[in-house]
Structure formats: structure tokens, C-alpha cells
Amino acid sequence: MTGYEGRGAEAYELRSALVRLRRDTGLPVALGGLVYDRLGSPPGPSRQRGRLRIDEVSGTVSGALKGVAVSTGSGLGGKAVALSRPCAVVDYQEARHISHEYDALVAAEGLRSVLAVPVIVRRKVRGVLYGALRSPQPLGERILTAAVAAARDVEQALVVRDEAHDLLVAAREPAVGADAWERVREAHSALRALAPRIEDPRLRAELTEAYGTLAAASEPAVRPSPEVRLAPREVDVLACVALGATNAAAAERLGLGAETVKGYLRSAMRKLGAHSRWEAVVAARRAGLLP
Structure with missing residues (x-):
């Protein structure tokens, strides 16, 4: 339980x-x-x-x-x-x-x-x-x-808790099937977006542990690269970008301004040595920051 x-x-x-x-x-x-x-x-x-x-x-x-x-x-x-x-x-x-x-x-x-x-x-x-x-x-x-x-x-707090509960259940189910990794990535992105809205420290820690476990997973073909340090919000933005979200969509999901999202994305790309949004996502996956 x-x-x-x-x-x-x-x-x-x-x-x-x-x-x-x-x-x-x-x-x-x-x-x-x-x-x-x-x-x-x-x-x-x-x-x-x-x-x-x-x-x-x-x-x-x-x-x-x-x-x-x-x-x-x-x-x-x-x-x-x-x-x-x-x-x-x-x-x-x-x-x-x-x-x-x-x-x-x-x-x-x-x-x-x-x-x-x-x-x-x-x-x-x-x-x-x-x-x-x-x-x-x-x-x-x-x-x-x-x-x-x-x-x-x-x-509103109970609605967020219900959503968190559903995401935790989904995140703990074994990833099987042709779309398994896509579902893992969707759950990871959703958990990262939801966690900052949780005031209860115990539940927030539970969500953080769950998305951390998902991030540690990687497809067999992916080899982790040397450690790269990104700020939590930079990873949040990349998790949204990984699912195809625009800056505006990521901003709405994360409760941030579009320009703020753009700033986090630029910073993450610089740290990862990436020249495009998709290169940044691939580099983050290789660094073990995204599933």
C-alpha cells in the first residue's frame, strides 16, 4: 500500500x-x-x-x-x-x-x-x-x-492526489509490448510535471522516487554517457520535449512561462552539447536523465 x-x-x-x-x-x-x-x-x-x-x-x-x-x-x-x-x-x-x-x-x-x-x-x-x-x-x-x-x-488537492495515484500505478506496471518505452516516457514526463504541485512531502518524495526509477531505465541499445548535471526544471522541460511538446505546451503542463521554458531548454542544450531539441533529448537519455 x-x-x-x-x-x-x-x-x-x-x-x-x-x-x-x-x-x-x-x-x-x-x-x-x-x-x-x-x-x-x-x-x-x-x-x-x-x-x-x-x-x-x-x-x-x-x-x-x-x-x-x-x-x-x-x-x-x-x-x-x-x-x-x-x-x-x-x-x-x-x-x-x-x-x-x-x-x-x-x-x-x-x-x-x-x-x-x-x-x-x-x-x-x-x-x-x-x-x-x-x-x-x-x-x-x-x-x-x-x-x-x-x-x-x-x-483540488484530492484531484491532484488521484492523478498522482493513477500515475504511480501506471509507472509500477511492467513495460511490455511494442509501445512499452513510449508509455514509460509518458509516465515519466507526467510524474515530473505533477510532483512540484504536491505539497505533502511524503507523496512528493514518492513521485520523485517513481520518476527517478523510470529515468534510470533505458532501452537495451542505449549506453549511458558520462555524467551530465542538469537542473530539475531543465529535465522537466526535456521530458516534455521528448514527447513532442512545443515550448507553449510544455509551459502549460509545467505551470511556467513560455520564455522561461525556452531559457531552460537553451541551458540544457548547452550543457548537453546539443544543437537541436531532439539532440538534447537523445543526449539526456544517454546520460540516464530520461528513459
């Missing part, structure tokens, strides 16, 4: 989101959890959905809500999951439009005004972020907007 498939990866994103939520809203308490399948694992894109579990807390004074499992449709968070939209109450215990299975736990933490925002990835609810006050008062549009923005950040 990879670090992505464990709970730590998603927990990292939730913890970061709770810190941002409290900072941007001024709310004293923030909670978060993912929707888990029946086996107790975080759901991937195709897993069956089960119960929301509050695994991350920030600003709490008791352990009452940590680890609580929330059924879909129950309480405020369960309602947000069922409706796939934000929900809020001014006074949790007195609210009439939610069920009250969790009143004792909410009261133990002293929470009154609460909002719940679903984290939705590919039209499926993957988790919920909560923000709360210990007094009964309207939360206001500014707080709701900030909470929705924090949930959107988690959504």
Missing part, C-alpha cells in the same frame, strides 16, 4: 485546510473528515461511499468529536453530505431542520453556531469541513465564502 492509499495523505490536506479556515474566518473551532467506505478506508474515485468520520480537529478543548462517525443525512455534516451543499445553523441544539443524534457530543465541546461545507470531487462528496462558534449568532456571508474556498482547496 502506498502513502497515497493510507489515511495520512488525505489527513495532511484536511489539517492544512482547517488551519486556513480558522485563519481566514476567525472561527475558534474547525473540524474535518472524509467519507469512508465500509472497510474503513478513505474512498478513492471508484470506492463505495459510507460514513463521514471526523478525524481532524483544530481549536477544540475536548476530545468529544474526534473520531465521531456521522451517517449520511444525520446531523449537520450528514445533511451537507446528503445534499452536496453547505449547511449552517445558528444554534445547533435548537435547529429544527437537522436531526439531533450528535447533540450531546456537540454540547460537550460547547459549540452553538456551526457550518458544514462538503468537499466534492468529480461530483461525489469526499469529505466535510466544519467551522463553529461557541455562541449562537449568524456566521455571515464572509465566513461562508471563506469556508467554501477552503473546501475548494481540498478538492
Whole structure:
């Protein structure tokens, strides 16, 4: 099982989101959890959905809500999951439009005004972020907007993680068939482009290890040449060029400017003693920098 498939990866994103939520809203308490399948694992894109579990807390004074499992449709968070939209109450215990299975736990933490925002990835609810006050008062549009923005950040992070997971699976499959090396090169380029977007250091290290393993592979006919040192971004650009990308396409894929890409390419060509883009790719493969 990879670090992505464990709970730590998603927990990292939730913890970061709770810190941002409290900072941007001024709310004293923030909670978060993912929707888990029946086996107790975080759901991937195709897993069956089960119960929301509050695994991350920030600003709490008791352990009452940590680890609580929330059924879909129950309480405020369960309602947000069922409706796939934000929900809020001014006074949790007195609210009439939610069920009250969790009143004792909410009261133990002293929470009154609460909002719940679903984290939705590919039209499926993957988790919920909560923000709360210990007094009964309207939360206001500014707080709701900030909470929705924090949930959107988690959504984007989970999309990137899903993409990383798919790439890691593909990269670890044996390369067989007539187009095997092309698929290896595509996976290598995609992993290099994705890694800088990953904030979690463990997952980023996992991606780096995977594309390093792919780069160390070479076709039987290729003999490694003496060591050449390129900057990471120079290799990123060459990995895109190796797949036929233009400077503009490489820039879009890597999140760089076209002129910046051109600069990296020129620098790599100079270091490799190459006079064309393709010569640079061939030289990088001989140096063991590209598969």
C-alpha cells in the first residue's frame, strides 16, 4: 500500500485546510473528515461511499468529536453530505431542520453556531469541513465564502492526489509490448510535471522516487554517457520535449512561462552539447536523465 492509499495523505490536506479556515474566518473551532467506505478506508474515485468520520480537529478543548462517525443525512455534516451543499445553523441544539443524534457530543465541546461545507470531487462528496462558534449568532456571508474556498482547496488537492495515484500505478506496471518505452516516457514526463504541485512531502518524495526509477531505465541499445548535471526544471522541460511538446505546451503542463521554458531548454542544450531539441533529448537519455 502506498502513502497515497493510507489515511495520512488525505489527513495532511484536511489539517492544512482547517488551519486556513480558522485563519481566514476567525472561527475558534474547525473540524474535518472524509467519507469512508465500509472497510474503513478513505474512498478513492471508484470506492463505495459510507460514513463521514471526523478525524481532524483544530481549536477544540475536548476530545468529544474526534473520531465521531456521522451517517449520511444525520446531523449537520450528514445533511451537507446528503445534499452536496453547505449547511449552517445558528444554534445547533435548537435547529429544527437537522436531526439531533450528535447533540450531546456537540454540547460537550460547547459549540452553538456551526457550518458544514462538503468537499466534492468529480461530483461525489469526499469529505466535510466544519467551522463553529461557541455562541449562537449568524456566521455571515464572509465566513461562508471563506469556508467554501477552503473546501475548494481540498478538492483540488484530492484531484491532484488521484492523478498522482493513477500515475504511480501506471509507472509500477511492467513495460511490455511494442509501445512499452513510449508509455514509460509518458509516465515519466507526467510524474515530473505533477510532483512540484504536491505539497505533502511524503507523496512528493514518492513521485520523485517513481520518476527517478523510470529515468534510470533505458532501452537495451542505449549506453549511458558520462555524467551530465542538469537542473530539475531543465529535465522537466526535456521530458516534455521528448514527447513532442512545443515550448507553449510544455509551459502549460509545467505551470511556467513560455520564455522561461525556452531559457531552460537553451541551458540544457548547452550543457548537453546539443544543437537541436531532439539532440538534447537523445543526449539526456544517454546520460540516464530520461528513459
